[in-house]
Amino acid sequence: MGVPLSHEHVASPRRLGPLWTICALVAAFFSLATPSSAAPSAAAPITKPPMGWNSWNSFAGTIDHTVIEQQADAIVASGMKDAGYEYVNIDDGWWTGARDSGGNITVDTAKWPGGMSAITAYIHSKGLKAGIYTDAGRNGCGYYYPTGHPAYPGTGAEGHYDQDFLQFSRWGFDYVKVDWCGGSVEKLDARASYTAISDAITRATAQTGRPMVFSVCEWGGNQPWNWAPGIANLWRTSGDIIYWGERPAMSRVLANFDAAQHASAQSPGHYNDPDMLVAGLSGFSDAQNRTHLSLWAISGAPLIAGNKPSDMSAATRAALTNREMIAVDQDPLGRQGTKVAEDASGLQVYQKVLSGTGRRAVVLLNRTGSAATITARWSSLGLTGSATVRDVWAGADRGTFASSYATSVPAGEAVLLTVTGGDGTPPAGGAITGKQSGRCLDVPNGTSANGTQLQLQDCQGTPGQTWTRTASRQLTVYGTKCLDASNQGTANGTPVVIWDCNGQANQQWTVTANGTITGVQSNLCLDANGQGTANGTKVILWSCNGQPNQQWTAPAA
Incomplete structure (x- = not known):
């Protein structure tokens, strides 16, 4: 019988198959990244993926x-x-x-x-x-x-x-x-x-x-x-x-x-x-x-x-x-690409912000069993105006396009593009803070599980409190999860959760000048339940009423 090819020998919550696991050797010396417990490095760290x-x-x-x-x-x-x-x-x-x-x-x-x-x-x-x-x-x-x-x-x-x-x-x-x-x-x-x-x-x-x-x-x-x-x-x-x-x-x-x-x-x-x-x-x-x-x-x-x-x-x-x-x-910004659209199940668009003005890498990924056309929209990439497209594997320039680029992607395959447009400034991230409570919109315990309902919590600057407004009207956390009206709900009391970004209307929001954050699909407001201000107060959708538990400060777009 076969022995698993690597070394995940003992059960792990992320196991995908037989027991064994091997680490793809790669790394760089220590620790300019997380502040608190990192020991000072005795050498300069690497700056690109090994x-x-x-x-x-x-x-x-x-x-x-x-x-x-x-x-x-x-x-x-x-x-x-x-x-x-x-x-x-x-x-x-x-x-x-x-x-x-x-x-x-x-x-x-x-x-x-x-x-x-x-x-x-x-x-x-x-x-x-x-x-x-x-x-x-x-x-x-x-x-x-x-x-x-x-x-x-x-x-x-x-x-x-x-x-x-x-x-x-x-x-x-x-x-x-x-x-x-x-x-x-x-x-x-x-x-x-x-x-x-x-x-x-x-x-x-x-x-x-x-x-x-x-x-x-x-x-x-x-x-x-x-x-x-x-x-x-x-x-x-x-x-x-x-x-x-x-x-x-x-x-x-x-x-x-x-x-x-x-x-x-x-x-x-x-x-x-x-x-x-x-x-x-x-x-x-x-x-x-x-x-x-x-x-x-x-x-x-x-x-x-x-x-x-x-x-x-x-x-x-x-x-x-x-x-x-x-x-x-190896782009020196060191970013990880994130999913920005999925117009139909399994037809996905990922983008990575590259160094330089208005430069993006884009993957069009077809997870389905049939060839399909996938569209990358400049608004989802944070680009304005027209943009030029290059197919990396073909080594070919595809031309300049006004607002999007679409191509057929074979079943189970991906197309890798570089796109250069008129706006190279990525959206800024930051906290979303309740005006009434002074507390932050928070993903409990830093989890990334789909369906996790959001809450109010003391502001700590953690990844689960750092939100980014995208050009496609999403509010994202962890780079891949979106603020989401649960089950596309449009009724008062609908839980506000995180979910994989998919481009649907229940993940699109309007941040208004008066501080409300309104769901595009529901036209309801982000609301601290029961006008609560304590840590752990759940966040829901509710009819907009102008009260301070529906007013928020959000990062700039």
Whole structure:
């Protein structure tokens, strides 16, 4: 029977399939992002999503110096290095011996002649950077779910954080991915464990002068997007994109893409990680490769290839090294694209604000089983006037269009565009505050679940209190959720909730000069229920009456 291809070995709330999970190695050194608990970084953070290659998807635990050297050579020879792929990440299977009496990691020199310092030296000699793998718990993933190589106890980092990460740095590694198999089995506190690891990496860097990118591979069960931006450069948001013995599936690609939609957590140097790429693996077509890469690019996700660079088709090489796609992914603003329209179920428009005046990347995604026309409207993109359109994969300019662009998208595929228009100023975000209560419109407990009813809460500046007014009259939170009249309700008392943005009229609002926020579909006002002013007061729709519990201050459009 098959063993899942990655290391989500223990049940996780975000599990998508068999148990195992691997983190798509990618990250950057610490923590300019979340304020409170972040330790000061000993090195400058990266400012763009990491690009590179990881050994797991193609080789699992069957790796040695020959495998890694061959793939490093191919990354250079294929043009991947010149396109920006710089990390060569050695995943699980590198460590097959017990610790010595001093608790130090031992290495099989038959597999790694000269030890791990020798393999990092080889990688560096090619102008590339080297990545390594470990686990936050006492034992690594291979201990619980063998992958064809001997598994020894004690191959996780718990109890040896300072010792192990200093050793990785001394060996010359530039990147470290930390899995969660042992952490999950031992029921460790994810935030506390990864924070301790972050601190250990900082101390190691202070001693060696070598920074290491830090990739948290917790699988999303403990909502790392809420805490990892302060301690790491990237964090996995879901289970593995492919499991042992399986072929890649677009359903898994889409599921991981959806699970990574946490735009408010992402900023330059800190990235949601939907897992490594399956582009180029057996079973995926060239069109599926392009769709997969389009979704990762619009997300600003790490681009960590998982194929065999030494054995890939010309079409796979062309897709992975497409400079325009990479430029969308690597845009210096570091934004994550968000859904801005869905005129019909499964026909979706995503946009990403790019650096420069009036520049957007757009993905037209057809999740249905039939070809369909999808329209991107400039009003949904925050653009005014006419705009020019370029098809990234075709490498072709499509022309200048007055207010929108429509094209047919094959079933299960995506079109990646860049659009340049007359207004490059993205909408500003901020709090929506009740005039009567002085409290903020709040998503309870920072949840992102569809249907969560909004409330009043003390203003704290959290992501669940940060709203953005879009040109299409939406009020969005977390980048992907919209203020929504529940079930398209138009009656007094209809709960006001968050829901995936879909462009429907029950998600469109008019912010008036007198402070009311009125539903376009219902013509009812946003209302603090029962004129309540206490924390936890529910927010509903009610007939507009001019009372202060219906008056709000909102961010500028």
